[in-house]
Structures are given as C-alpha cells and as structure tokens.
Amino acid sequence: MARGRSGAGTSGLALWLGLALVVIVADQLTKTLIISAFQFGDVRHVTSFFDLVRAHNTGAAFSFLHDASGWQRWVFVGLGLAASAFIVWMLRSHPGQTLFCFAVSMIMGGALGNVIDRLLHGYVVDFLQFRFDWLAPLFRGGYFPAFNLADAAITLGAVCLVIDELRRVRRAG
Secondary structure, eight states: GGGGGGGHHHHHHHHHHHHHHHHHHHHHHHHHHHHHOOOTTEEEEEEESSSEEEESSSSSGTTTTTOOSSHHHHHHHHHHHHHHHHHHHHHHHTOHHHHHHHHHHHEEEEEEEHHHHHHHSSEEEEEEEBBBBGTTTTSSGBOOOOOHHHHHHHHHHHHHHHHHHHHHHHHHH
C-alpha cells in the first residue's frame, strides 16, 4: 500500500487518467463526426454485417429506461460521476495492478464519454451497428443494438475485470 503513495503511484495515476482521457476524446470525436455527417435515423451500410447509423439513446444499456419521462438523464449522469470518483479512488489504492487499472480506466473513460453526451444532448449518440443471422432469436432482424466507442470501452473494461479476477483467484488457489 505504501507503493500507492509514492511518486510512482502518482505517475501511475496520471497514466491511467490519461488513458481514460484518450477514451473520452476518441468517443467524443467519433460522435461529433457522426452528428455532422448523419441525420437521426440515417443508416450507411458498410459491409453485410456492419452499418454506421445515427441513433439516440436516452436510456442505459439496451435502451433500458429509454421511455422514462426524463429523470433517467440525471440519474445516469450522477451514476457516471459517482462511479468515476470511485474509480479514481481505486486507481490510487491499487497502482501496481496493471490489468485492473487498465480495466477501470476504460470503464471510467466510457462512462464519462456517455455522461458528456447526456449533459450536451440529453441522450447518448450511438453509431455502430452489427447484424448477424445468429442474433435473430435475440434481436429483431439479427441487429445488435447500436452502440458507441464509450460503450465498447466499458465492455472491454468489464471483460478485463473478469479476467483480472479469474487470474487473482487462480494465483490464490
């Protein structure tokens, strides 16, 4: 734990916060490009399984609470900010755990990217859409719900957290 309070811990924190910032900037840049090139609802087919779209999500993952009366915007902003504050604390507490720090930095960058959307627009801009026939039993027409780079970063971070925990359990056993 003393290691987290050393100069290396401080520079490590800057590295992880910098990674989160890269996610935020990439996310916001891509969303700005989509907003400038697409009208709401536009679709551009790129391949047989991938489309660029412009979709707006006032809810959370898979449009959860999208049809609520507007209060969800502020709840999700608050959750994103609270989660980010907690992640900064975790980064300071576990500076030597590289995969863990990478994972929570990706989650924080993604969460803040979507918080910015909610504050600026009142919704999250989604633009990546994949279609696979094998998804048809779960999603109409086989179209996975549209998402963005922030969502992808959050998902990558969650997968890395699971891997980190599995590795930790394996080492302990």
